[in-house]
Amino acid sequence: MRSRTFKKGNRNEANTSPHDRRDFLKNVTFLGTAAFVPAVFTQSCKDQKMESSGESENKAAVISQRRILGKGTAAMEVSALGFGVMGMNYHRGIHPDKKAMIKLAHQAVERGVTIFDTAETYGPFTNEELAGEALSGYKDRIAITTKFGFNYAGNRINEMPAGLNSRPERIREMVEASLKRLRIDVIELLYQHRLDPDVPIEDVAGTVKDLITEGKVKRFGLCEVGAETIRRAHSVQPVTAIQSEYHLMWRSVEEEILPVCEELGIGFVPYSPINRGFLTGAINEYTRFDSGNDNRNILPRFTPEAIRANLRIVEELNRFGRTRGMTIAQVALGWLLQKAPYIVPIPGTTKLSHLEENLRTADFSLAKQEWDELEMAVAAIPVTGDRYPASEQRKVEK
Numbered sequence: 001m002r003s004r005t006f007k008k009g010n011r012n013e014a015n016t017s018p019h020d021r022r023d024f025l026k027n028v029t030f031l032g033t034a035a036f037v038p039a040v041f042t043q044s045c046k047d048q049k050m051e052s053s054g055e056s057e058n059k060a061a062v063i064s065q066r067r068i069l070g071k072g073t074a075a076m077e078v079s080a081l082g083f084g085v086m087g088m089n090y091h092r093g094i095h096p097d098k099k100a101m102i103k104l105a106h107q108a109v110e111r112g113v114t115i116f117d118t119a120e121t122y123g124p125f126t127n128e129e130l131a132g133e134a135l136s137g138y139k140d141r142i143a144i145t146t147k148f149g150f151n152y153a154g155n156r157i158n159e160m161p162a163g164l165n166s167r168p169e170r171i172r173e174m175v176e177a178s179l180k181r182l183r184i185d186v187i188e189l190l191y192q193h194r195l196d197p198d199v200p201i202e203d204v205a206g207t208v209k210d211l212i213t214e215g216k217v218k219r220f221g222l223c224e225v226g227a228e229t230i231r232r233a234h235s236v237q238p239v240t241a242i243q244s245e246y247h248l249m250w251r252s253v254e255e256e257i258l259p260v261c262e263e264l265g266i267g268f269v270p271y272s273p274i275n276r277g278f279l280t281g282a283i284n285e286y287t288r289f290d291s292g293n294d295n296r297n298i299l300p301r302f303t304p305e306a307i308r309a310n311l312r313i314v315e316e317l318n319r320f321g322r323t324r325g326m327t328i329a330q331v332a333l334g335w336l337l338q339k340a341p342y343i344v345p346i347p348g349t350t351k352l353s354h355l356e357e358n359l360r361t362a363d364f365s366l367a368k369q370e371w372d373e374l375e376m377a378v379a380a381i382p383v384t385g386d387r388y389p390a391s392e393q394r395k396v397e398k
């Protein structure tokens, strides 16, 4: 059990006084001490030749580090960085054609990535279909993780945006349809995407437990839930991973969620780990997001005013990386990786160059003190804009 106590409540950085922030930072230092395992991060990922990609003359980035999500029967060994499939055809604007995305997914497998994340609601359905077409041929080498939780009862788009539905019959229906779309026999890790206030978490965990017994699912995960929900779910079916937003501009999981993960031996998968492309330097106030297929259009942190203000944070990462030969994206991902050995970020991309840049994050080995300095410098900059509009914020537990 943790001996330290953590402040409760919404940690909107913009509304946090410098005093609160100092206390908060003091309180969370255990993550950097107890959980910091230099061996994991210092084991350098060497460049290797990629014969299979037809690039035998070029050296490709390969991620060889592995991490464990969960423990006991719920444990799962995966590459230290995963791949978020969502943006390959959903929510991240204009994307290359399907053939190019399938090739990129193959290149990620060749480069050592073993965990690929999708969800029923991405599309809906089309992102799982893409993941299935691209990756089912590698099912013995990699894991495709997916999520239920929205109201596609009858496997139909019943309402837009889809409401929540985690009733046992809906979970079962989703699993059958997902297995077909993903072209696999068993789902390696199945997450609840958003908590359904009408269905007790014990019923959800019990349904997934039954699906595990039936051999349709191997492991259970939850997204954006509070500590108490994690404990209740875990007591019914051991949880492998919590997947919630986490990066240098959104750290609320440090208050209660990461301590619970550490206590119970649950892995943590930060989604949007480079804040939807913002923590890379590729976005500025003049960036325009595709109105039809990019949810950054409705996110308060992606208005031109918020972007202009928050670029101070990107500049801090840039300053930190410049003297160490790291790009801004590598600084953002490296900070997450060093936080704890059970953390596996899942950045998404549509570009091989970005995939390789992201994977090369594992090549860098920095002292904890350096990361602490970065963290303090970034924490001193107020974040402008909420992470979600009210409609989305209502769906997350904390």
Ligand SMILES: NC(=O)c1ccc[n+]([C@@H]2O[C@H](COP(=O)([O-])OP(=O)(O)OC[C@H]3O[C@@H](n4cnc5c(N)ncnc54)[C@H](OP(=O)(O)O)[C@@H]3O)[C@@H](O)[C@H]2O)c1
Pocket (backbone or CB within 6 Å): 083, 084, 085, 086, 087, 092, 117, 118, 193, 223, 224, 243, 244, 270, 271, 272, 273, 274, 275, 276, 277, 278, 280, 282, 329, 346, 347, 348, 349, 350, 351, 353, 354, 355, 357, 358
């Ligand atoms: N559980 C949940 O509720 C939830 C919510 C959101 C997302 N997710 C999962 O998390 C995954 C990743 O999240 P995300 O796509 O929202 O955010 P992200 O991974 O933080 O950012 C993706 C964006 O960053 C850009 N990018 C990636 N690497 C880059 C680099 N090195 N330099 C410059 N730009 C770079 C990508 O554009 P390019 O294509 O140009 O590289 C893309 O637009 C998703 O695929 C999904 O699986 C889960």
